[in-house]
Amino acid sequence: MMTIEEFGRRLRAREVTSAQATEACLQRIAADNPALNAFILVMADEAMRQAQQRDKELAAGHDRGPLHGVPVSIKDLIDMRGTPTTAASRVREGHVAERDAAVITHLRQAGAVFIGKTNLHEFAFGTTNEDSAFGPAHNPRDTSRSPGGSSGGSAASVAAGMAFATIGTDTGGSIRIPSAACGIVGLKPTIGEVSTDGVVPLSRTFDHVGPLTQSVTDAFLVYHALLGDHIAAPPAPMPLHGVRVAVLRRYFCDVLDEDVRARFEEAVARLRESGAHVDEIEIRHADLISTIYLHISLPDAAAYHASALETIPDRYTPNVRMRLEMSRYLLAEDYVRALAGREVLQREVDAALTQHDALLLPTLPIPAPPIGAATVEVAGKPEQVRAMMLRLTQPFNVTGHPAISIPAGNTRSGLPVGVQLVGCRHQTDGLLKIALACEPRIHPPSTGV
Amino acid sequence: MTIEAWLRAAIADADARKLPGLKPLLEALAKATAALREADFNDDAKR
Numbered sequence: 001m002m003t004i005e006e007f008g009r010r011l012r013a014r015e016v017t018s019a020q021a022t023e024a025c026l027q028r029i030a031a032d033n034p035a036l037n038a039f040i041l042v043m044a045d046e047a048m049r050q051a052q053q054r055d056k057e058l059a060a061g062h063d064r065g066p067l068h069g070v071p072v073s074i075k076d077l078i079d080m081r082g083t084p085t086t087a088a089s090r091v092r093e094g095h096v097a098e099r100d101a102a103v104i105t106h107l108r109q110a111g112a113v114f115i116g117k118t119n120l121h122e123f124a125f126g127t128t129n130e131d132s133a134f135g136p137a138h139n140p141r142d143t144s145r146s147p148g149g150s151s152g153g154s155a156a157s158v159a160a161g162m163a164f165a166t167i168g169t170d171t172g173g174s175i176r177i178p179s180a181a182c183g184i185v186g187l188k189p190t191i192g193e194v195s196t197d198g199v200v201p202l203s204r205t206f207d208h209v210g211p212l213t214q215s216v217t218d219a220f221l222v223y224h225a226l227l228g229d230h231i232a233a234p235p236a237p238m239p240l241h242g243v244r245v246a247v248l249r250r251y252f253c254d255v256l257d258e259d260v261r262a263r264f265e266e267a268v269a270r271l272r273e274s275g276a277h278v279d280e281i282e283i284r285h286a287d288l289i290s291t292i293y294l295h296i297s298l299p300d301a302a303a304y305h306a307s308a309l310e311t312i313p314d315r316y317t318p319n320v321r322m323r324l325e326m327s328r329y330l331l332a333e334d335y336v337r338a339l340a341g342r343e344v345l346q347r348e349v350d351a352a353l354t355q356h357d358a359l360l361l362p363t364l365p366i367p368a369p370p371i372g373a374a375t376v377e378v379a380g381k382p383e384q385v386r387a388m389m390l391r392l393t394q395p396f397n398v399t400g401h402p403a404i405s406i407p408a409g410n411t412r413s414g415l416p417v418g419v420q421l422v423g424c425r426h427q428t429d430g431l432l433k434i435a436l437a438c439e440p441r442i443h444p445p446s447t448g449v
Numbered sequence: 450m451t452i453e454a455w456l457r458a459a460i461a462d463a464d465a466r467k468l469p470g471l472k473p474l475l476e477a478l479a480k481a482t483a484a485l486r487e488a489d490f491n492d493d494a495k496r
Contacts, residue, residue: 285488288485291481291482291484292485294478294481295481295482295485318470322468322471323474325463325471326474326478329462329475330478331455334485334486337485337486337491338485340492341485341490
């Protein structure tokens with residue numbers, strides 16, 4: 001499938017139309033969605049109308065920018081006026097959004113074509129997409145495997161060529177986890193940069209909105225459109241020579257699948273060979289990240305769901321209901337301790353970035369897990385899937401730093417591996433610039449992944 | 450409230466609400482809370 005960048009060139013050269021690109025995506029959905037279950041709602045007629053309108057505009061000389069006529073999918077946690085926002089839950093039965101989320105407004109202005117709404121882990125409260133009122137989404141690389149989550153249907157839609165890009169949300173890793181599991185790029189911007197207005201919350205403290213795309217350049221284009229800047233041009237490529245990267249070892253590389261470790265070390269070696277200055281550093285208190293995350297995100301979720309848990313508890317999937325019920329027991333004093341821990345971690349990651357342009361670590365310690373697995377074996381030991389999936393992404397939801405996952409090749413069984421770059425807070429563009437420089441070296445050319 | 454007292458009360462409440470499936474989740478949460486309370490960044494009126 002073409003990237004947005006390539007599609008834009010061909011669209012403006014009159015080699016392809018938005019209607020043709022949209023039709024191709026709809027054909028892929030018709031062929032593959034029965035096996036992947038990536039979409040909850042396919043908006044075929046509306047998408048074709050939008051695409052034809054974009055083609056007419058372009059013919060009349062009205063070019064809205066890089067996303068003009070680009071078919072995109074939207075995680076079904078984000079309001080689009082006139083359509084249900086199901087959050088993949090029966091709790092939302094009967095809901096129809098009265099207005100667009102802020103990011104949808106920006107994408108409409110940018111000329112995007114909305115192809116449909118994608119499956120997710122119910123209320124984004126999970127990492128595998130297994131608990132959904134619409135059934136699990138499947139990984140396009142291996143349909144017996146999870147696409148990751150919670151934006152699992154979103155990632156599957158891009159990896160399978162059903163959309164050029166998709167919009168996801170990330171509270172503990174829900175953009176980066178499925179991006180890594182499906183072999184695409186996923187960007188979590190700095191906390192607070194992209195509006196969450198009109199997005200069903202999981203944790204208002206940690207929720208982010210961002211793009212999942214086929215390349216870092218595409219992530220740049222969609223990220224800027226989400227901000228309302230729909231004519232931004234990607235920066236010129238910068239040389240890797242002299243870029244200062246810090247590899248996080250202790251905690252972050254302690255528990256890794258053998259093939260994930262191999263692909264990660266190969267990416268580090270290629271960056272060094274290309275002239276990047278690579279150090280190794282530690283983040284103190286890293287082993288407290290998951291407990292800090294839990295003690296802030298769970299009370300946030302409990303507050304949002306308390307009324308529905310009292311009145312319509314049976315409409316939740318059983319696993320999500322149980323975890324939400326657990327969330328209601330946390331004590332305020334422990335929440336305050338976690339807030340203190342969050343500040344400590346923010347300072348420690350900020351300090352690590354004073355001497356470096358970016359931090360480097362794997363995105364997922366394991367490849368996409370089999371659907372239904374509660375545990376996986378890592379280095380000969382059983383590990384909880386949920387803990388594994390969140391382990392390397394949730395730190396940067398806690399601290400708010402921007403982070404991007406880039407494909408780094410495959411395991412021996414052909415499952416994608418992702419590598420994560422983390423940048424300074426409020427410098428998402430700076431991170432994207434580094435990511436553009438690193439992408440060709442992280443992404444092994446021989447695999448074509 | 451100590452972790453032990455909190456866990457006893459939480460499990461008793463879950464049982465009263467006919468949610469026995471919560472017990473293992475609450476036990477795991479209690480371990481996480483214990484780790485949080487032991488962290489060196491916590492304030493303490495005695496120090």
